[in-house]
Amino acid sequence: PVIEEGHDEL
């Protein structure tokens, strides 16, 4: 799975 650095969703 692709996990972005940090989280961009609320």
Place this chain on the structure above:
Amino acid sequence: MNIFRLCGDMSHLAAIIILLLKMWKTRSVAGISGKSQILFATVFTARYLDLFTSFISIYNTCMKVFFIGTVYFTIYLIYMKFKATYDSNHDSFRVEFLIVPVGGLAFLVNHEFAPLEIIWTFSIYLESVAILPQLFMISKTGEAETITSHYLFALGSYRALYLCNWIYRYYAEGFFDLIAVVAGVVQTILYCDFFYLYITKVMKGKKISLPA
């Protein structure tokens, strides 16, 4: 950003505004679980610790500030301003039975064993069960005011819409976050019973009254 996530955030925003309107207009917090609001405050505080360290967008920052501000204002209304109308006898769910397992799970199952990531994971897991004291309170009182039903419907819809957002992001961007998805599925399932009551009753103008 995609339409599912935008609708989800708007639904979440609507839920919070409905709740505040109910309290402010009726000047009463009857039927509202203060414990669930405390859990939501914990969720937002834990999840938005990066509010000052990582900037995503104006929208993201504004929504985070709004969510944190309103949830603490809600707690102020419940436990101070309209304290006389708070029904603590029926708001008796043992939240420690939620916080301890969720805290343990966040340590064991996370994307990265780093403080901010574990705290974020804790907020995701906690959010999926944060509504339980509220649903428990409704089952104990045996009924919910119509406006409280609208609040719960909007709140339940927000995470259901996020599930659509994650399906969309998987196919459109290859983005996939197993922890958020699993917690989101659990969270939405907890509302199913309520969704059924809402659609079969509230939509027909009836009040929700559970067999006490």
